[in-house]
Amino acid sequence: MSWESLGSSQRSSGSPALSVHGLGKRFGDRVAFEDVSFEIAYGEVFGFLGPNGAGKTTTVRTLGTLIAPTSGSATVAGIPLAPENGVEIRRRIAIMPETPGLYQRLSVNENLECFADLYEVSDPDARIERALRAVNLTERARDPCGTLSKGLRQRVALARALLSDPEVLFLDEPTAGLDPVASREVHELIDELRQRGVTVFLTTHRLEEAERLCDRVAILNRTLRTIGRPEELRDRLFAKALTVRTLAPLADPGRTFGGLPAVEGWRQDGGGAYVVVVSDAKVAAPAITRALVAGGADVLSVGESYHSLEDVYLELIDDDHEATRG
Amino acid sequence: MRRISRRRIRAIVRKELRTYRRNGSIVAAMAIFPMVFLVQPLVSVFAVSTSSALQLSHHYELLYMLGIPALVPATLAAYAVVAERQEGTLEPVLGTPVRREELLLGKALAVLFPALAIAYAVYGVFLALVALFAHPGVASALIRGPDILAQVIFTPLIAAWSIWIGLAISTRVSDMRVAQQLSALASLPTIAITTLVAINVIHPTRALAFALAAVLLLANGLGWRLVSTLFDRERLIANTR
Numbered sequence: 001m002s003w004e005s006l007g008s009s010q011r012s013s014g015s016p017a018l019s020v021h022g023l024g025k026r027f028g029d030r031v032a033f034e035d036v037s038f039e040i041a042y043g044e045v046f047g048f049l050g051p052n053g054a055g056k057t058t059t060v061r062t063l064g065t066l067i068a069p070t071s072g073s074a075t076v077a078g079i080p081l082a083p084e085n086g087v088e089i090r091r092r093i094a095i096m097p098e099t100p101g102l103y104q105r106l107s108v109n110e111n112l113e114c115f116a117d118l119y120e121v122s123d124p125d126a127r128i129e130r131a132l133r134a135v136n137l138t139e140r141a142r143d144p145c146g147t148l149s150k151g152l153r154q155r156v157a158l159a160r161a162l163l164s165d166p167e168v169l170f171l172d173e174p175t176a177g178l179d180p181v182a183s184r185e186v187h188e189l190i191d192e193l194r195q196r197g198v199t200v201f202l203t204t205h206r207l208e209e210a211e212r213l214c215d216r217v218a219i220l221n222r223t224l225r226t227i228g229r230p231e232e233l234r235d236r237l238f239a240k241a242l243t244v245r246t247l248a249p250l251a252d253p254g255r256t257f258g259g260l261p262a263v264e265g266w267r268q269d270g271g272g273a274y275v276v277v278v279s280d281a282k283v284a285a286p287a288i289t290r291a292l293v294a295g296g297a298d299v300l301s302v303g304e305s306y307h308s309l310e311d312v313y314l315e316l317i318d319d320d321h322e323a324t325r326g
Numbered sequence: 327m328r329r330i331s332r333r334r335i336r337a338i339v340r341k342e343l344r345t346y347r348r349n350g351s352i353v354a355a356m357a358i359f360p361m362v363f364l365v366q367p368l369v370s371v372f373a374v375s376t377s378s379a380l381q382l383s384h385h386y387e388l389l390y391m392l393g394i395p396a397l398v399p400a401t402l403a404a405y406a407v408v409a410e411r412q413e414g415t416l417e418p419v420l421g422t423p424v425r426r427e428e429l430l431l432g433k434a435l436a437v438l439f440p441a442l443a444i445a446y447a448v449y450g451v452f453l454a455l456v457a458l459f460a461h462p463g464v465a466s467a468l469i470r471g472p473d474i475l476a477q478v479i480f481t482p483l484i485a486a487w488s489i490w491i492g493l494a495i496s497t498r499v500s501d502m503r504v505a506q507q508l509s510a511l512a513s514l515p516t517i518a519i520t521t522l523v524a525i526n527v528i529h530p531t532r533a534l535a536f537a538l539a540a541v542l543l544l545a546n547g548l549g550w551r552l553v554s555t556l557f558d559r560e561r562l563i564a565n566t567r
Contacts, residue, residue, distance in 0.1 A: 027564065058564070064421055067560040087423045095421040101414040103341065105348040110341075117337030118422040160418065 015078055017042045017168050017199035018063065023072035025058050032058040034071065036224050040201065040216075042167070045194050047214030048203040049309075051317055054221045056203040057098065060170045063201070064095045077167040091119070094166035098173045100157035104146030108137060108156050111145055112163060119164040131159040134189060150177040158186065168199045175209060187213055211309040225316045234307045238315075239264070239277045241305040242285055246272040247298035256295050260287045275305060330431070334424050338432025339439075342406070346440065355401055356440060360448040363394050371456055374464050389476065390524040391449055395485035396516040399441035403492025404509035406433040407562070408502050417563055426557040431550065434489045441485045449477055476535060483542035484520075488513050490549030497557045500565070 016039040024034035033055030040046045050056050061067045065086040074081040077092035116124035132138045135155040175183040211230050218227040257266045262284035265277040278284035292299050346352050410416040457465045492509040499505045522528045
């Protein structure tokens with residue numbers, strides 16, 4: 001897939017694409033989300049993660065001017081979020097909702113024609129052709145949307161979101177229901193959009209997707225639980241550790257690991273496996289290897305423990321569940 | 327008033343008309359009601375003998391046909407917003423720069439065009455059948471200039487009024503069937519008035535016609551604004567309030 005950008009207006013001004021301060025939304029007594037603050041730079045792919053009901057979609061709808069916030073402030077594509085600016089903001093952004101929401105009786109082309117006119121894009125035929133080419137759907141342009149598979153409908157919705165050459169693109173679960181090949185194509189397209197300077201606000205449940213695509217991620221569970229680059233979040237939440245594997249269990253692991261430089265603690269993780277908490281892996285790993293060899297252990301491996309974004313997510317969300325139960 | 331985009335209104339109209347054309351149940355609904363309105367007056371007119379034709383000059387039977395622009399667009403308009411909401415197509419549209427006034431005007435025009443075409447076509451067919459097949463004298467007693475003028479003027483006014491009522495209902499209810507039932511119910515007063523005129527219970531005068539036309543014109547202008555006010559993006563998207 002490839003996306004040929006049709007030019008951008010004010011993406012290089014240095015101001016953030018999205019700037020959100022203490023934003024919140026309540027429906028009566030029910031809090032959808034509250035006190036959410038972050039900034040997103042132009043060209044950034046920002047992952048917005050959270051369990052069902054965390055307020056992700058409501059946040060997208062609020063920033064997309066579909067619903068009004070009850071507290072806080074924001075600027076979207078350089079425009080203050082306010083009812084009187086709704087049209088101007090929506091002109092600069094595009095939202096791809098979780099369900100494609102296509103007119104089933106109309107063809108792919110007719111669906112896109114309608115939206116090209118709603119965005120008042122210039123040279124709509126060329127835009128439609130480019131958008132279809134970007135999602136590999138040129139061959140299906142005349143097919144009624146009702147006859148397409150779920151994956152193809154999702155691609156049409158993505159093409160629709162690309163029509164207006166948006167400065168900020170909100171993608172709500174863009175790969176939901178797509179097969180691995182189609183998902184990979186969407187991922188490639190998002191990469192290309194980033195290179196073109198399009199800001200992508202991606203809500204997803206697929207943590208490996210967020211880890212692969214996003215420059216930074218935020219985890220929301222009504223309030224913002226954390227925000228940062230995936231590797232920063234791992235470092236912030238998990239102590240650095242080395243995983244040590246030996247052929248047989250060590251006779252006295254306390255004596256082997258104790259007193260070594262940069263080693264802060266250890267625990268056994270099965271027969272001949274140990275997790276050693278360290279302050280600096282580059283100092284600790286050679287020292288541990290030497291100590292194991294000196295002690296006569298048959299060393300299978302010494303490597304850094306890896307924590308995925310999923311570990312970060314589960315750690316934070318589990319904390320919330322425990323707090324709720326407590 | 328803020329700038330209204332003709333292109334966006336045209337986009338909505340074109341999309342709606344394409345959807346109607348490909349939706350068999352809508353086409354059927356549009357065809358059935360006018361048939362009912364066509365058959366009944368035809369039967370009664372063809373039963374009139376030449377000797378009784380003079381009595382027709384004191385009646386306004388053809389105004390009965392103003393029921394078509396009251397009923398046909400009401401059911402279509404009732405379908406307009408709630409159906410999009412139920413099918414999940416409303417959110418992507420509201421995510422575009424389209425203003426609610428543009429969206430509603432586009433939907434109203436998309437209902438108005440076929441409703442007018444049907445109402446005028448049925449009326450034309452009726453006049454042609456009367457002229458060709460009714461007893462001699464009946465046609466000349468029945469087909470009168472002022473009646474035809476009233477039909478031409480009141481058809482769009484009544485249709486537009488029904489459309490705004492239907493759209494108002496469609497923006498407030500969350501079930502398609504409820505919307506259609508309520509809109510059919512709401513068009514009954516208009517049908518009742520045209521029927522009372524047709525059967526001479528209300529005697530139509532030129533002054534009454536002007537007054538009714540003025541009221542409908544004003545009501546249609548206000549209707550657009552009122553329905554735009556009722557159209558609440560947040561409630562329609564988030565299903566709240």
